[in-house]
Amino acid sequence: MAAIEARDLTKRYDELTAVDGVSLEIGDGEFVGVLGPNGAGKTTLLEMFEGLRRPDGGEVRVLGEPVWPRNPRLQPRIGVQLQASSFFERLTAREQIHTFARLYGVGTGPADGWLERVGLADKADTRVEDLSGGQAQRLSIACALVHDPELVFLDEPTAALDPQARRNLWDLLSSINDSGRTVVLTTHYMDEAEHLCDRVAVMDHGRILEVGTPAALVRGLDAPARITVAPGALSPERAAAIPGVTETRDDGDQTVLVTRDPAGVIAVLAAGERLDGLTVQTATLEDVFLALTGREYRA
Known part of the structure; x- marks a missing residue:
C-alpha cells in the first residue's frame, strides 16, 4: 500500500494557482524530498497531504485514508513539523513536549527520551521563548515525533540549524526511516536531499517537474x-x-x-x-x- 496517493491535486488563492494538478505516489517506508524555489508550492502541497488545507481539485489519500474532511483516524498516525511552529507560552521545553505527549496518550518517559535524541536534554528546564532558533526547531521536530508516527512530514526541518546540528539531525531522520517510517520533507539544501532521500520531486510554479532518485536525475542531466x-x-x-x-x-x-x-x-x-x-x-x-x-x- 502506498503511504500517500495524490491525483490531480490543485489549490488556488484568488488568481494564484499554488498547486497545479499534482499527482504523486509515495511508497510505504520511502524517504522522499520535495524540492523547489521559494513560492514553488511545496508547503501548500504538504499542508494538503497533512489535512491542513482543503484541495480545490483532485484527491489525496494518506495511509489508505481520505485526508479531507479532516480525518481524526489519521492524526495519531502522522507527525507534522511545520515551517513555523508556535509553542504554548511560558512553558519549558520539558513541559512543552510533555503536553504534546499527553495529547497523544504518550508517557513522560518517551517524551524525555525525544529531548535527549534531539540534543535538548540540557535545555529541558529552559522556557521555549529563551531557546535559540535552532533549539526551537529541534524541539518542534521532537514534538512531531513524540508519538512515534508511521508517517512524518517535515517542512524545512534543518533551516535554522548549524552544520553540526544538521548532521546530527540527518542521523536521527535516517534512523527513523530505517525503522520503517515514511518520511516526507521539503528542503532547500541539495546535499541534504542527496544524503537522505530515496527519491526527490522537483517542483516549480505549482507543478512537479521531475521525480526520481537523486542519482538518476543527475545522470539524466548529462552534464x-x-x-x-x-x-x-x-x-x-x-x-x-x-x-x-x-x-x-x-x-x-x-x-x-x-x-x-x-x-x-x-x-x-x-x-x-x-x-x-x-x-x-x-x-x-x-x-x-x-x-x-x-x-x-x-x-
Whole structure:
C-alpha cells in the first residue's frame, strides 16, 4: 500500500494557482524530498497531504485514508513539523513536549527520551521563548515525533540549524526511516536531499517537474565533469590537446579540464604521472535543480 496517493491535486488563492494538478505516489517506508524555489508550492502541497488545507481539485489519500474532511483516524498516525511552529507560552521545553505527549496518550518517559535524541536534554528546564532558533526547531521536530508516527512530514526541518546540528539531525531522520517510517520533507539544501532521500520531486510554479532518485536525475542531466589539476602540473596547451577535453580554464593557480569522458582523461593524466592534487567534480543535484527551475532570484 502506498503511504500517500495524490491525483490531480490543485489549490488556488484568488488568481494564484499554488498547486497545479499534482499527482504523486509515495511508497510505504520511502524517504522522499520535495524540492523547489521559494513560492514553488511545496508547503501548500504538504499542508494538503497533512489535512491542513482543503484541495480545490483532485484527491489525496494518506495511509489508505481520505485526508479531507479532516480525518481524526489519521492524526495519531502522522507527525507534522511545520515551517513555523508556535509553542504554548511560558512553558519549558520539558513541559512543552510533555503536553504534546499527553495529547497523544504518550508517557513522560518517551517524551524525555525525544529531548535527549534531539540534543535538548540540557535545555529541558529552559522556557521555549529563551531557546535559540535552532533549539526551537529541534524541539518542534521532537514534538512531531513524540508519538512515534508511521508517517512524518517535515517542512524545512534543518533551516535554522548549524552544520553540526544538521548532521546530527540527518542521523536521527535516517534512523527513523530505517525503522520503517515514511518520511516526507521539503528542503532547500541539495546535499541534504542527496544524503537522505530515496527519491526527490522537483517542483516549480505549482507543478512537479521531475521525480526520481537523486542519482538518476543527475545522470539524466548529462552534464560534463570538471577535472582540476595541481598548479603547474599541466599547461593549458597540453591540457587542451588531451582527447575528450572540450574546454580548459586557467586562473594561474589551477587548470580545469571540462570533459564528458572523465575516465579517459584521467587515464591520460595517470600515464603522464600528473595525478597529484587532482580533483574531479561531476554534476550534482544542485545542477539538476538549477537546470529545471532556472537561476533567477526568487524572493
